[in-house]
Amino acid sequence: xxxxxxxxxxxxxxxxxxxxxxxxxxxxxxxxxxxxxxxxxxxxxxxxxxxxxxxxxxxxxxxxxxxxxxxxxxxxxxxxxxxxxxxxxxxxxxxxxxxxxxxxxxxxxxxxxxxxxxxxxxxxxxxxxxxxxxxxxxxxxxxxxxxxxxxxxxxxxxxxxxxxxxxxxxxxxxxxxxxxxxxxxxxxxxxxxxxxxxxxxxxxxxxxxxxxxxxxxxxxxxxxxxxxxxxxxxxxxxxxxxxxxxxxxxxxxxxxxxxxxxxxxxxxxxxxxxxxxxxxxxxxxxxxxxxxxxxxxxxxxxxxxxxxxxxxxxxxxxx
Amino acid sequence: xxxxxxxxxxxxxxxxxxxxxxxxxxxxxxxxxxxxxxxxxxxxxxxxxxxxxxxxxxxxxxxxxxxxxxxxxxxxxxxxxxxxxxxxxxxxxxxxxxxxxxxxxxxxxxxxxxxxxxxxxxxxxxxxxxxxxxxxxxxxxxxxxxxxxxxxxxxxxxxxxxxxxxxxxxxxxxxxxxxxxxxxxxxxxxxxxxxxxxxxxxxxxxxxxxxxxxxxxxxxxxxxxxxxxxxxxxxxxxxxxxxxxxxxxxxxxxxxxxxxxxxxxxxxxxxxxxxxxxxxxxxxxxxxxxxxxxxxxxxxxxxxxxxxxxxxxxxxxxxxxxxxxxxxxxxxxxxxxxxxxxxxxxxxxxxxxxxxxxxxxxxxxxxxxxxxxxxxxxxxxxxxxxxxxxxxxxxxxxxxxxxxxxxxxxxxxxxxxxxxxxxxxxxxxxxxxxxxxxxxxxxxxxxxxxxxxxxxxxxxxxxxxxxxxx
Numbered sequence: 100x101x102x103x104x105x106x107x108x109x110x111x112x113x114x115x116x117x118x119x120x121x122x123x124x125x126x127x128x129x130x131x132x133x134x135x136x137x138x139x140x141x142x143x144x145x146x147x148x149x150x151x152x153x154x155x156x157x158x159x160x161x162x163x164x165x166x167x168x169x170x171x172x173x174x175x176x177x178x179x180x181x182x183x184x185x186x187x188x189x190x191x192x193x194x195x196x197x198x199x200x201x202x203x204x205x206x207x208x209x210x211x212x213x214x215x216x217x218x219x220x221x222x223x224x225x226x227x228x229x230x231x232x233x234x235x236x237x238x239x240x241x242x243x244x245x246x247x248x249x250x251x252x253x254x255x256x257x258x259x260x261x262x263x264x265x266x267x268x269x270x271x272x273x274x275x276x277x278x279x280x281x282x283x284x285x286x287x288x289x290x291x292x293x294x295x296x297x298x299x300x301x302x303x304x305x306x307x308x309x310x311x312x313x314x315x316x317x318x319x320x321x322x323x324x325x326x327x328x329x330x331x332x333x334x335x336x337x338x339x340x341x342x343x344x345x346x347x348x349x350x351x352x353x354x355x356x357x358x359x360x361x362x363x364x365x366x367x368x369x370x371x372x373x374x375x376x377x378x379x380x381x382x383x384x385x386x387x388x389x390x391x392x393x394x395x396x397x398x399x400x401x402x403x404x405x406x407x408x409x410x411x412x413x414x415x416x417x418x
Numbered sequence: 419x420x421x422x423x424x425x426x427x428x429x430x431x432x433x434x435x436x437x438x439x440x441x442x443x444x445x446x447x448x449x450x451x452x453x454x455x456x457x458x459x460x461x462x463x464x465x466x467x468x469x470x471x472x473x474x475x476x477x478x479x480x481x482x483x484x485x486x487x488x489x490x491x492x493x494x495x496x497x498x499x500x501x502x503x504x505x506x507x508x509x510x511x512x513x514x515x516x517x518x519x520x521x522x523x524x525x526x527x528x529x530x531x532x533x534x535x536x537x538x539x540x541x542x543x544x545x546x547x548x549x550x551x552x553x554x555x556x557x558x559x560x561x562x563x564x565x566x567x568x569x570x571x572x573x574x575x576x577x578x579x580x581x582x583x584x585x586x587x588x589x590x591x592x593x594x595x596x597x598x599x600x601x602x603x604x605x606x607x608x609x610x611x612x613x614x615x616x617x618x619x620x621x622x623x624x625x626x627x628x629x630x631x632x633x634x635x636x637x638x639x640x641x642x643x644x645x646x647x648x649x650x651x652x653x654x655x656x657x658x659x660x661x662x663x664x665x666x667x668x669x670x671x672x673x674x675x676x677x678x679x680x681x682x683x684x685x686x687x688x689x690x691x692x693x694x695x696x697x698x699x700x701x702x703x704x705x706x707x708x709x710x711x712x713x714x715x716x717x718x719x720x721x722x723x724x725x726x727x728x729x730x731x732x733x734x735x736x737x738x739x740x741x742x743x744x745x746x747x748x749x750x751x752x753x754x755x756x757x758x759x760x761x762x763x764x765x766x767x768x769x770x771x772x773x774x775x776x777x778x779x780x781x782x783x784x785x786x787x788x789x790x791x792x793x794x795x796x797x798x799x800x801x802x803x804x805x806x807x808x809x810x811x812x813x814x815x816x817x818x819x820x821x822x823x824x825x826x827x828x829x830x831x832x833x834x835x836x837x838x839x840x841x842x843x844x845x846x847x848x849x850x851x852x853x854x855x856x857x858x859x860x861x862x863x864x865x866x867x868x869x870x871x872x873x874x875x876x877x878x879x880x881x882x883x884x885x886x887x888x
Contacts, residue, residue, distance in 0.1 A: 124462035125462060127452075132448060302466040356804050
């Protein structure tokens, strides 16, 4: 576990994640209080990454449950493999009759079978899904429940038992208690308001888009091969794009994609022809692309004007 | 500290942030982990445990600033002001305070506790005393600006300001008799006087701050209510913008409710064929039951929106609402009319909200400067677009039914109703004026399943609630 908030920041930085103090504090609290964290925020600000990095920096396993509409217990918790069980009984028919040899009455036969109960109802026939895996895992783990807002309200209610007691009931086997209480991270894009009961059990963390300095640091960390000047320009443009009224506001991941794409194409400044063609890495709708193009043109014009005056002053000096 | 946290939780609740008891307990344990010394960590701890909605974060931030830097900060500032008035550096002031303490030991044996703390600059203890006193006078009940004076006086009385004043006066007299340098004496005297004023100042500012705490909520409430209740006709540019957000949220809410409802009716009758097929791998033993899937009945909506001059402002909103609805449902057909009727479904689908509304309202589709003629529009709808209406369609008419004494042709509406599942009429005019002058509302109302007055956002909310429920 972490020793302090600074420790969180440091260890996250080692795993290429720049955590603000606010994020680090919440993570530190989560590990100390053993409470799940509900991470909210716009798409592409590193919500999912947070869980991955948390697992990596603690050396825990990460178990991921992606939520979607119609996700049910069978896919999230466990499935009982009837087919396998049936197959086993079929194959072992002879063995079963051996057990039953010499039984004088039906009661005795049933008793003998009952004595072998564990064979029929054992963990052998349980197919563990992410939630059960997290609970029964021998090593401590980080459980990421991604996009919980996509799952149904019933599933949320079902999660409540798990999140408060860290135990689940499998009818065939009884109640399973967690060997290690996993660190739980839930992420939500706010497609749906989460229930109060769930929110109450979690620490809440809202991650917003980073400011210019932070974003630049992130770009430098994740795409070290990018030229500093290009990175600065890209970040400036993306920051101003976020202020526009776009259908889908570009997140950090989009910024990174764009920088990577531009670096790959050997572009080193935004006032080149090629740049407009790569715009679709950051904006995903046609209407948005149009708006972004205009913003970009505006930016290039401003930069050129500035450079123009600088060049002008150089000339003055020469004269 | 615990008391302070409980009080803070109450304050959050008063300002509309839902904080449960369990969350307050979490805040205790979280603040124990982070400690109090580091302000940012403490703030993050409280934020993570007490505030669970992004929309409530600004309220939290503001209250945290007021509450946790509040009184302590005021006291600190007051003593800083005294120091500045005496024009001393930090070191000099500290030395001076030592001298004051010495003097107090000699002369101030019968000083009250608060006076002593005040003169010795013991801000922590002072803060505690003032808080106690403010609880005694029920300062948290303050609501209006006019009450400030009353509460300031009450708090001063509770703290025994008169007594402290008398004590300090006495001290000054004693000071006269003491034999210390005249310069120091003058300084001491000024110090005593300024300190007394500082206490008064602290009380006043604290009372004002307490009132402001309550105010944040009121301001917010008022603003929302105003917009909610304000008629569509009288909105300013700024309010229009906010209204648009609200309408979009409203439509979103409608969608949320609908997805939940779809879930509930997921299973239909037992499906024998699929059950058999599914269980072949178990040798025909039906381990897994299969049910027929209920057919999702996609809501179909046809909207007829009046965009004539008389309802210009209201129709902007209605169109915004129509636009949001069309975004959410796949089967919405939208028409606008004044006298002619024209379909805007495609236009709404392909354009941004703002552009779409502009196109609809500037007369590219129909002549928007004509005199409204509901009868003519309905008749045209029946002849040209009746195919859009079938037994699953909900028809929503948005308009004031002011027909300019033209033929109402209410038989058209009857015909539409016969084919449709439901006809809903939303009228942006006040109910009292329906049927007067050229209003044909009464005549049309006979052929509607639901007629609602819809002149502001709150009413629109109610209508949506009814639509969702029914």
